[in-house]
Amino acid sequence: MEVRAIDLAEKFDLFAEHWSPKIVGELNGQHVKLAKLQGEFVWHKHDNEDELFFVVKGTLVIEFRDKKLEIAPGQFVIVPKGVEHKPVAQEEVWVMLFEPASTLNTGDAGTSALTKEHLDKI
Amino acid sequence: MEVRAIDLAEKFDLFAEHWSPKIVGELNGQHVKLAKLQGEFVWHKHDNEDELFFVVKGTLVIEFRDKKLEIAPGQFVIVPKGVEHKPVAQEEVWVMLFEPASTLNTGDAGTSALTKEHLDKI
Secondary structure: OOOOOEEHHHHHOOOOOEOOOEEEEEEOOEEEEEEEEEEEOOOEOOOOOOEEEEEEEOOEEEEEOOOEEEEOOOEEEEEOOOOOEEEEEEEEEEEEEEEEOOOOOOHHHOOOOOOOOOOOEO | OOOOOEEHHHHHOOOOOEOOOEEEEEEOOEEEEEEEEEEEOOOEOOOOOOEEEEEEEOOEEEEEOOOEEEEOOOEEEEEOOOOOEEEEEEEEEEEEEEEEOOOOOOHHHOOOOOOOOOOOEO
16 A cells, blocks of 8 residues: 555545544554544444544534543544443534444444444545 | 543643653554654664554655655654654654554664653653
8 A cells, every 4th residue: 555645634525424434544453534423423332442533623522421521623532442422513523533443333332324334445 | 541532732732852752542552642753763664563643733754765755734644564764854743643552663773862662641
């Protein structure tokens, strides 16, 4: 694979759907993904994967069973494996995700219209 | 470990040294590190680790044996394991790194004044 600079803004311009992560990089068995979020996602956890959300645009809220975090642009949060969470985006939020290639977006919540089993590489 | 939002700007304010990565997150055996770079680093490669450089401020140049890449803020590059590279920062550059916890900054170049065997967590 050719080594090249990946421009986040350019990649974000390539898609509009919400809750549909796109793969923009792969390293050490991990994926770098970009996603646009709007509205409320489902409560779920990942039994085997820690998950990093880095916010590029907008303010992401992640609800936990015991608290709620606001993540602004230039901030990230790491959700450890096994921890239930629900991402909420009142307005559109753009995030960069860093997580193992095995990570399913809806985790243990079961398959639904939100579940993306096959992610596009862009 | 408490789940919380990590602010890059706040973390960058905590140190000034160049070529001395600080650990700001850990997930799935990988580290998230911040570093300030200025000047020329040494040619090296990592035999077992792919390495991601995400540029936060300034323009990073990474020289390869066959080309030179410029990485601007909002862009990242993944340097695959085994690929020789030399980071160069004409002016100060701030980067976020994603790489396995086992990664030594000078790779196979041998121990020198630039080598950081023990990284601070900030």
